[in-house]
Amino acid sequence: MTLYLRVISYIKPYWRHLSLAIFLSFLFVVLNNLSLWIAVDFIKELFSSEYISNSEVITEPSALPVSLGAGQSIYNKLNTAIRSVLVRENRVATLKMVCFVIFITFFLKNIVHYIHSLVLNYIEVKIVVNLRRQLHRVLIYQPLRFFDRRHTAEMTSVVFNDVNAINNVLHQNFGKMITAPVQILTNIVILFLISWRLSLFSVLVIPVSGYVIIKIGQGMRRRSRKVFQQIADVMSSFQEAMSGMRIVKAFSSEQYEIKRFAKRNDEWFKKTFRANKLKFATSPLNELLLVLIVVGLLWYGGNQVYANTGIAAEDFIRFLIFLFAIFQPIKDFSGFNNVIQNGMAAAERIFQVLDQETEPVVPAGAEPVLPGGFTTNICFEQVSFSYNSGESRVLDDVNLDIKAGQLVAFVGPSGAGKSTLLNLLPRFYEPDQGRILIDGKNIREMALPELRSLFGIVTQDTILFNESIRMNILYGRPEATEPEIIEAAKAAHAWEFIRQMEQGLDTVVGEKGARLSGGQKQRLSIARAILKNPAVLIFDEATSSLDTESERLVQQAIEQMHGRRTVLVIAHRLSTVQHADNIVVMKDGRVADTGGHDDLLSRSPLYRNLYENQVLKS
Numbered sequence: 001m002t003l004y005l006r007v008i009s010y011i012k013p014y015w016r017h018l019s020l021a022i023f024l025s026f027l028f029v030v031l032n033n034l035s036l037w038i039a040v041d042f043i044k045e046l047f048s049s050e051y052i053s054n055s056e057v058i059t060e061p062s063a064l065p066v067s068l069g070a071g072q073s074i075y076n077k078l079n080t081a082i083r084s085v086l087v088r089e090n091r092v093a094t095l096k097m098v099c100f101v102i103f104i105t106f107f108l109k110n111i112v113h114y115i116h117s118l119v120l121n122y123i124e125v126k127i128v129v130n131l132r133r134q135l136h137r138v139l140i141y142q143p144l145r146f147f148d149r150r151h152t153a154e155m156t157s158v159v160f161n162d163v164n165a166i167n168n169v170l171h172q173n174f175g176k177m178i179t180a181p182v183q184i185l186t187n188i189v190i191l192f193l194i195s196w197r198l199s200l201f202s203v204l205v206i207p208v209s210g211y212v213i214i215k216i217g218q219g220m221r222r223r224s225r226k227v228f229q230q231i232a233d234v235m236s237s238f239q240e241a242m243s244g245m246r247i248v249k250a251f252s253s254e255q256y257e258i259k260r261f262a263k264r265n266d267e268w269f270k271k272t273f274r275a276n277k278l279k280f281a282t283s284p285l286n287e288l289l290l291v292l293i294v295v296g297l298l299w300y301g302g303n304q305v306y307a308n309t310g311i312a313a314e315d316f317i318r319f320l321i322f323l324f325a326i327f328q329p330i331k332d333f334s335g336f337n338n339v340i341q342n343g344m345a346a347a348e349r350i351f352q353v354l355d356q357e358t359e360p361v362v363p364a365g366a367e368p369v370l371p372g373g374f375t376t377n378i379c380f381e382q383v384s385f386s387y388n389s390g391e392s393r394v395l396d397d398v399n400l401d402i403k404a405g406q407l408v409a410f411v412g413p414s415g416a417g418k419s420t421l422l423n424l425l426p427r428f429y430e431p432d433q434g435r436i437l438i439d440g441k442n443i444r445e446m447a448l449p450e451l452r453s454l455f456g457i458v459t460q461d462t463i464l465f466n467e468s469i470r471m472n473i474l475y476g477r478p479e480a481t482e483p484e485i486i487e488a489a490k491a492a493h494a495w496e497f498i499r500q501m502e503q504g505l506d507t508v509v510g511e512k513g514a515r516l517s518g519g520q521k522q523r524l525s526i527a528r529a530i531l532k533n534p535a536v537l538i539f540d541e542a543t544s545s546l547d548t549e550s551e552r553l554v555q556q557a558i559e560q561m562h563g564r565r566t567v568l569v570i571a572h573r574l575s576t577v578q579h580a581d582n583i584v585v586m587k588d589g590r591v592a593d594t595g596g597h598d599d600l601l602s603r604s605p606l607y608r609n610l611y612e613n614q615v616l617k618s
Helices: 002-009 012-047 070-086 091-140 144-149 152-194 196-202 205-243 245-250 254-307 313-354 418-423 448-452 469-474 482-491 518-531 548-561 597-603 605-616
Strands: 377-385 395-403 407-411 433-438 455-458 536-540 566-570 582-587 590-595
Touching: 002 313, 012 070, 012 091, 012 152, 012 313, 070 091, 070 152, 091 152, 091 313, 152 196, 152 205, 152 313, 196 254, 205 254, 205 313, 254 313, 377 418, 395 418, 395 566, 395 582, 395 590, 407 418, 418 536, 418 566, 455 518, 469 482, 469 518, 482 518, 518 536, 518 548, 582 597, 582 605, 590 597, 590 605, 597 605
Parallel strands: 407 566, 407 582, 455 536, 536 566
Antiparallel strands: 377 395, 377 433, 582 590
């Protein structure tokens, strides 16, 4: 029930629109029922023996049905009122009036239906837009640890497939979910007015049908949940193959990827088909129940008409018409539960994401950070960290002091914890123990946007967006002017290749910068970081995958930053950091040694071994 209430809470802001939709549904049902009522009167007048010829006037109104109590009395009054409008002095005049009224009722009914559809569609689309916006916001503010545990395709599936399932529930059934109950209740009232005995017999199908609907719906939600999870696996397999196409082809793994995708796709087929087998059983079962009721009514009511007791032929025809008119809403209603359970399975997954705790963007009592720099130092005090509880520590009791304005290099074997250490600075991850201070302030007590404004980061895996070069450089500072963009590009040694392009800064780089070389992408990434004008520039193995010429240009860009801001470099090649103010040597998650290049060569066996393996043997 909590889940249903939470879904309904998304409709609550649009209660005015919903109230209008309910009113329009009632009006639609009234007009629809009026057209059915008139249809019976039309048949009666068409074959009535009360007219002698087309030109002769009516001698007496049609005989009214036998009174069967208060309900029948109301029915008689209603019937008389409608006939007084329709019946004229002869057949032709009556036929004209009937045709006119039928046209008017259908005309008004369709206008009402159009407005009703617009109002409901406004609610539907607004709910979907709000859901996607909330999901996107929650995911954007998730810590990186969240994405380490989940595949991108899973989150994509939730935001699009699961929200689409909610959209399908609303788009295909929201209007019917409002109209069907109104139509069912209205028709039941009319049926009881015509004959309460026949009506009691008819409504026996409702509790039986309801039980069938509920039991099938329970199975539908379980199976739908499995279907949504499976489609996320299918998307994951597809996305990985597409994004890793170079590796797939390099290892001739096309057949492996085809089989992997086919296996997951076949699993989706099995789970979807099982769910649909249950879904498709709902309509036939309910229709069978309805037919049993109809057959019983035809036998019982037909005998009453033949015996001329209880109900007139005209009323029995009207009763059957309104009874048949109620069948489709009941069938629709039985189908709603299957669709709703499918939507509830999607809603469960959506709310699991929405309930994730986001990063504490602005902690209570957060101290302001002046954008543009710090003045003293960055200090790591007994910092320890592991990616998952119970696993071995990636960082273990790290103590380190970094002076403002220095170029500090971090070296060490793979897995030593270099990248992890610097990822703690902008609080991509939180240390398990210890603290990190900037100018004596604990970064846990700083607002995240202001803390991260201190850093410009260039990673080994360059991230560019499928936008123009201009937009990629502007990403961290969208208000920058074109001269500032060009200055940043020159500082990153990127302007040389940008100006040679036909569209210059407006050149679109393609997905992940596919239209640029590795060196060009990295220099754009550096330009983006420089334009942000941060106090600290972090280069995370920014030259490790570049050719010699690109490495030289990137290295020049890094050296030009020296002295103007603090620069932290994770070095893959030690030859590029010999002139660093301080070199931090790391091993097994600890700081093994610090110092200058010559000093470390003379007293650090680990650094000397790294240097000799890379430089002297190259």
